[in-house]
Amino acid sequence: MTTYHIENFANIINNSYQTNIFTIFAYVLLIFIGILAYITLVALTLIYVERKVCAAIQCRIGPNRTGWWGLLQPVADAIKLVLKEKNSPLYCDKLLHFIAPMFCLGACLSSLLIIPFSHNIQVINLNVGILYWSAVSSLGILGILIAGWSSYNKWSLLGAIRSASQMLSYELSIILSIMVIVIYAGTLDVQKIVLSQLDGWWIFKGHIVTVISFLIFFVASVAELNRTPFDLPEGESELGAGFHTEYSGIQFGFFFLAEYINVFITSAIIVTLFLGGWLPFHLYGMLSFNNAMNGIHPIIWFFLKVSLIIFIIVWIRWTLPRLRIDQLIYLEWKFLLPLGLVNIVLSAISVLYSFHF
Amino acid sequence: MAIHLRTLNEVLHSSNKKKTWGTKEYFINMGPQHPSTHGVLRFVLRLEGEVVKEIIPVLGYIHRGIEKIGESVSYRNFVHLTDRCDYLSSIINNWGVSKVVENAMQIETNERIETIRTIFAEIQRLQSHTLWWGVFAMDLGAFTPFLYGFRDREFLTSIVEDTCGSRLTMNYIQPGGVMYDIKPDFSTKIKNYIRYLRPRIDEYEQLVSNNIIIQKRTENVGILSKDDACSYGTTGPVLRASGVPLDLRKDHPYGMYGKVDFSVAVGSVGDCWDRYWVRIEEMRQSLNIIEQLIDNIPPGKHMVMKHTAKIKLPIGYHYDQVETARGILGVFVASDGKDSPYRIHLRSPNFNNLWSITKMAAGLKISDLVAIFSTLDIVMPDVDR
Amino acid sequence: MNKNIHNHVVVAPRLKYRNLIKTVFFAFSSIGSGMILTITYFFRSIFVSTVTMEYPEKKNNIKISDRFRAKLVLISDNLDSPHKCTGCKVCEKACPNKSIYIMSHKGVSTKIELKNFIWRLDSCTFCNACVIACPFEALDFQNNFEQAVYDRRLLIYNLNRYVGPPKSYISKIESSEKKASIMPSLKPYEKISLQEILGRC
Numbered sequence: 001m002t003t004y005h006i007e008n009f010a011n012i013i014n015n016s017y018q019t020n021i022f023t024i025f026a027y028v029l030l031i032f033i034g035i036l037a038y039i040t041l042v043a044l045t046l047i048y049v050e051r052k053v054c055a056a057i058q059c060r061i062g063p064n065r066t067g068w069w070g071l072l073q074p075v076a077d078a079i080k081l082v083l084k085e086k087n088s089p090l091y092c093d094k095l096l097h098f099i100a101p102m103f104c105l106g107a108c109l110s111s112l113l114i115i116p117f118s119h120n121i122q123v124i125n126l127n128v129g130i131l132y133w134s135a136v137s138s139l140g141i142l143g144i145l146i147a148g149w150s151s152y153n154k155w156s157l158l159g160a161i162r163s164a165s166q167m168l169s170y171e172l173s174i175i176l177s178i179m180v181i182v183i184y185a186g187t188l189d190v191q192k193i194v195l196s197q198l199d200g201w202w203i204f205k206g207h208i209v210t211v212i213s214f215l216i217f218f219v220a221s222v223a224e225l226n227r228t229p230f231d232l233p234e235g236e237s238e239l240g241a242g243f244h245t246e247y248s249g250i251q252f253g254f255f256f257l258a259e260y261i262n263v264f265i266t267s268a269i270i271v272t273l274f275l276g277g278w279l280p281f282h283l284y285g286m287l288s289f290n291n292a293m294n295g296i297h298p299i300i301w302f303f304l305k306v307s308l309i310i311f312i313i314v315w316i317r318w319t320l321p322r323l324r325i326d327q328l329i330y331l332e333w334k335f336l337l338p339l340g341l342v343n344i345v346l347s348a349i350s351v352l353y354s355f356h357f
Numbered sequence: 358m359a360i361h362l363r364t365l366n367e368v369l370h371s372s373n374k375k376k377t378w379g380t381k382e383y384f385i386n387m388g389p390q391h392p393s394t395h396g397v398l399r400f401v402l403r404l405e406g407e408v409v410k411e412i413i414p415v416l417g418y419i420h421r422g423i424e425k426i427g428e429s430v431s432y433r434n435f436v437h438l439t440d441r442c443d444y445l446s447s448i449i450n451n452w453g454v455s456k457v458v459e460n461a462m463q464i465e466t467n468e469r470i471e472t473i474r475t476i477f478a479e480i481q482r483l484q485s486h487t488l489w490w491g492v493f494a495m496d497l498g499a500f501t502p503f504l505y506g507f508r509d510r511e512f513l514t515s516i517v518e519d520t521c522g523s524r525l526t527m528n529y530i531q532p533g534g535v536m537y538d539i540k541p542d543f544s545t546k547i548k549n550y551i552r553y554l555r556p557r558i559d560e561y562e563q564l565v566s567n568n569i570i571i572q573k574r575t576e577n578v579g580i581l582s583k584d585d586a587c588s589y590g591t592t593g594p595v596l597r598a599s600g601v602p603l604d605l606r607k608d609h610p611y612g613m614y615g616k617v618d619f620s621v622a623v624g625s626v627g628d629c630w631d632r633y634w635v636r637i638e639e640m641r642q643s644l645n646i647i648e649q650l651i652d653n654i655p656p657g658k659h660m661v662m663k664h665t666a667k668i669k670l671p672i673g674y675h676y677d678q679v680e681t682a683r684g685i686l687g688v689f690v691a692s693d694g695k696d697s698p699y700r701i702h703l704r705s706p707n708f709n710n711l712w713s714i715t716k717m718a719a720g721l722k723i724s725d726l727v728a729i730f731s732t733l734d735i736v737m738p739d740v741d742r
Numbered sequence: 743m744n745k746n747i748h749n750h751v752v753v754a755p756r757l758k759y760r761n762l763i764k765t766v767f768f769a770f771s772s773i774g775s776g777m778i779l780t781i782t783y784f785f786r787s788i789f790v791s792t793v794t795m796e797y798p799e800k801k802n803n804i805k806i807s808d809r810f811r812a813k814l815v816l817i818s819d820n821l822d823s824p825h826k827c828t829g830c831k832v833c834e835k836a837c838p839n840k841s842i843y844i845m846s847h848k849g850v851s852t853k854i855e856l857k858n859f860i861w862r863l864d865s866c867t868f869c870n871a872c873v874i875a876c877p878f879e880a881l882d883f884q885n886n887f888e889q890a891v892y893d894r895r896l897l898i899y900n901l902n903r904y905v906g907p908p909k910s911y912i913s914k915i916e917s918s919e920k921k922a923s924i925m926p927s928l929k930p931y932e933k934i935s936l937q938e939i940l941g942r943c
Contacts, residue, residue: 056787057780058504060794154385158407158723228498229570232724319780320773321570322498324724325407434838437869501780508793515807522809522883528869536870537809564776569769576757602751624754634754642752664874 039261044074046260050314057318081253089152089246096150101254103143108261110136115268116190118278118298129190134175141167144243151246159242162325163233169332173220176340180213180347181273194277201276209347214274216340221266229320267309278302389418396737412718420741427701432458432668440526443739445485446682449478451530453679453688458532461675469657470534475612476650479643484513485682486640489734494565496731516546533662547651551644575629579717579729590709593684598635599627605680617649632732707739810885811868814861816901817882824909826880829856833872841866855907864897
């Protein structure tokens with residue numbers, strides 16, 4: 001059922017045109033523009049959703065003047081960021097200051113490659129999909145460190161060091177919980193993981209173990225995203241703006257964009273691993289209901305589930321206060337990591353002795 | 358216990374910059390423009406890594422010379438300047454000056470005036486504490502309690518606006534009485550509000566007090582012992598949280614405080630959790646006080662002194678104090694018998710509370726510093742006047 | 743401390759000590775109850791109403807109290823019902839920071855009459871001293887709070903609309919001929935220059 005895009009298009013190209021460097025280049029450019037357009041759309045939607053949900057939780061109205069119901073507010077934000085003056089500190093390291101946002105953005109652009117929107121809508125299906133994602137998402141840490149160091153500002157440096165230690169630690173928990181699902185599904189390939197959930201989503205099938213794994217992954221990914229309750233690096237009440245204090249204009253826009261795209265990507269990975277990806281919602285044994293659910297296109301299921309997870313992430317941001325840095329690190333190294341290791345052992349045992357559904 | 362304060366120059370030149378190995382200490386400026394220093398306050402922090410070794414507050418960014426202006430205006434006109442010192446409990450500040458004038462000139466006010474003054478003072482205390490609660494949660498990272506606190510404060514503000522004529526700087530309690538009489542629907546509105554706020558305080562507990570993150574961040578953080586609190590001269594909830602049950606409303610009652618039944622909230626250890634809890638409990642006790650007074654406002658005049666009467670205090674020194682939402686405000690007047698005081702000094706509660714942070718913050722992290730400073734509830738215009 | 747206050751003291755409770763498992767359960771329950779509170783407000787904001795309202799569009803829903811102090815006026819200040827200000831300058835002395843200037847002259851009646859009543863909104867603190875101090879109750883604060891202007895000089899107001907005797911003088915005149923003879927002397931005020939105002943202080 002999985003078709004490789006490149007193979008398909010390569011066949012078309014072989015049959016209709018001559019394969020030369022220019023068509024491949026044009027193809028790659030098309031994909032690149034497509035991805036950029038997609039992430040712009042996703043980021044704009046997420047900015048709007050976050051502000052409206054935040055306003056509703058706080059008993060306010062939220063943006064409602066720019067366009068109908070404030071729908072053009074993210075566009076206004078983007079235009080404002082583009083038109084702002086770019087001023088860097090006088091003694092900063094100019095090259096590093098310039099390229100730091102690109103690391104963050106590059107990490108999230110590369111992560112978008114393997115997300116399975118539907119059974120045949122995916123940019124590329126690597127057979128090491130999940131491993132590739134966890135490797136590429138670590139590039140973001142580099143961007144934050146470089147940004148903090150090159151700003152020539154003690155507050156930025158403090159924020160960057162905190163962020164680096166936080167993100168490095170929580171990478172481990174993420175990988176441990178991914179390992180649980182990989183052990184259950186038996187493959188690193190993302191589409192095959194989704195297909196292994198045809199008879200039930202992993203969060204229901206592998207009951208206790210995957211629920212614990214889901215919670216660990218959720219907490220660790222909120223920490224990876226630098227969002228409250230783990231947003232110490234950009235803790236507004238404490239550090240001003242943390243590692244992106246000295247950035248303005250479109251460079252700040254890149255950091256901003258990277259954070260929102262990462263929210264989307266992390267939600268997509270959670271949905272793929274634990275909630276069945278693009279598979280519809282089936283109840284056991286109710287055939288007509290299941291057939292009705294099948295009628296809805298998989299990509300709509302995907303976006304519904306991703307929206308649910310994004311709503312929970314935004315909801316948590318506006319409810320909880322933030323943790324102190326040593327409490328963060330304590331949570332990871334003394335609580336989540338041992339729990340994750342025990343979880344892996346339990347998952348191996350339950351696969352061997354078929355304790356799951 | 359002696360307190361040793363060093364000047365900024367001494368501190369800057371005494372750090373261990375000459376060490377060649379190990380971590381060096383560095384100075385960082387939590388400047389006048391900072392989201393969590395509640396006004397224009399500058400902290401110079403001596404940090405080692407993330408740990409605060411020493412903290413020096415630098416004041417004076419909002420000094421407006423209120424006490425100096427007081428030397429050239431009459432007593433009646435000085436009252437509206439005290440509004441602007443601690444603007445979150447401005448009616449209580451007005452009461453401070455009015456009390457000095459009335460005690461010095463031996464003017465007797467009637468029970469109606471005292472009841473109205475007490476009710477409004479407790480309303481201001483409620484307003485100040487709901488705003489403090491929101492700002493405290495916002496400093497620790499949760500943004501929604503800020504708006505919930507403001508929403509609850511807004512109802513009180515509109516009630517106060519209905520009677521006093523202004524929302525922030527009321528200039529309501531004048532020497533000799535209050536400026537306006539209360540309207541007939543005042544009691545019903547206040548009773549509705551009390552019924553509205555009681556479950557809200559329980560909601561506050563559900564959202565913030567019972568939250569594990571807040572509990573872990575405030576427990577045993579910033580401990581101020583009884584002796585330290587007394588040496589620094591702190592008053593108000595900061596002192597009460599350290600275990601000293603000093604409340605001016607109980608010890609030297611004024612207004613109608615001697616005739617109502619309420620409890621004083623006292624902490625045990627003196628950490629951030631105690632200061633937080635003491636203020637939440639004070640909100641509940643304020644509601645009790647208002648409830649007991651609102652039905653029995655005796656009839657009478659709202660202003661005993663004529664507005665054309667000249668206010669001249671007898672020659673000598675006069676001092677009196679009131680309990681604001683943040684501590685004891687003392688008003689000291691040195692009078693030479695003329696229309697305006699020779700020297701008027703406001704003993705501001707926030708000034709003494711602020712300096713206790715130099716003792717509390719040593720050895721803690723920056724996040725703890727923010728939490729401690731937020732529980733001290735400082736309003737900077739009161740420190741600098 | 744003379745009074746025994748120790749029977750009216752409420753002591754803060756210390757937090758319970760919880761072991762690891764209880765901490766985990768407490769974490770989930772506390773975070774969950776906080777989240778339930780915010781989600782109820784979320785649905786209330788969407789389906790019932792928000793606490794805020796849109797400002798210029800729904801201005802009619804705002805109820806400002808009538809005692810709110812936003813703009814100083816002379817009460818009933820037009821040619822049909824004259825104002826009561828006599829130009830006695832008590833409010834000028836009562837104002838703490840010199841936001842009122844009274845210019846008076848000797849007019850038609852035998853006493854001092856008001857020529858210009860200057861009120862500076864840019865330095866007024868709205869302390870209400872002038873309203874209380876006025877012996878004729880001629881002043882009042884209105885509650886229209888939209889006083890923002892683009893030029894600071896527009897904040898210096900001249901409050902009286904005509905130059906002439908106060909209401910107490912005009913109401914004593916029963917004969918309409920004498921009233922008619924005085925009426926032509928009531929003229930709308932002319933603009934006064936900033937130099938003249940500032941020259942006075």
